[in-house]
Amino acid sequence: QKEVEQNSGPLSVPEGAIASLNCTYSDRGSQSFFWYRQYSGKSPELIMFIYSNGDKEDGRFTAQLNKASQYVSLLIRDSQPSDSATYLCAVNSSSYKLIFGSGTRLLVRP
């Protein structure tokens, strides 16, 4: 079983819609959770991090964490074509290393 799982997609949504990206993790001791965006041919860019159960909002992005169910999600409101990218979920292990999921490809249709 992979430590961090994501649906590879692609997830296709129309422009202006809400995109919902999900991630599950296996280590119950994980404390820190991150969402990175990676455009094709570029390196990952940190867009959100969350440490506590509940929701965390930053502009059009909302991260949601449920430690009991071991999932973390990212909502993108008012999706734009420029949001089309691969979104990587990452979880802190017991060290400072991040365990990455394989990513979900998001396509926002104009």
Place this chain on the structure above:
Amino acid sequence: GAVVSQHPSWVICKSGTSVKIECRSLDFQATTMFWYRQFPKQSLMLMATSNEGSKATYEQGVEKDKFLINHASLTLSTLTVTSAHPEDSSFYICSSRDSYSYEQYFGPGTRLTVT
């Protein structure tokens, strides 16, 4: 977010030669830096964790004698690919962790092509 630079952004070298890639954290002190490799259409693969002033910790399957890592200061880590071969062609990306947080910030990456 924090700024991490990498140099060079791309490099082409001949088989058997060595290539050095630099990773710098520009606006914070990075106690720990990480080196990743990414092949086309695949996810990031952590190669090693680099701690300032100490030896790097390599992930299973990564040859430490082939991928030499030096982290001599709180702002600079280098990765040297020794005796490069075509199968080493990949996108190499470093990241830095702020000493006071868990977030990692990535450099722009170095695309290595070995001919």
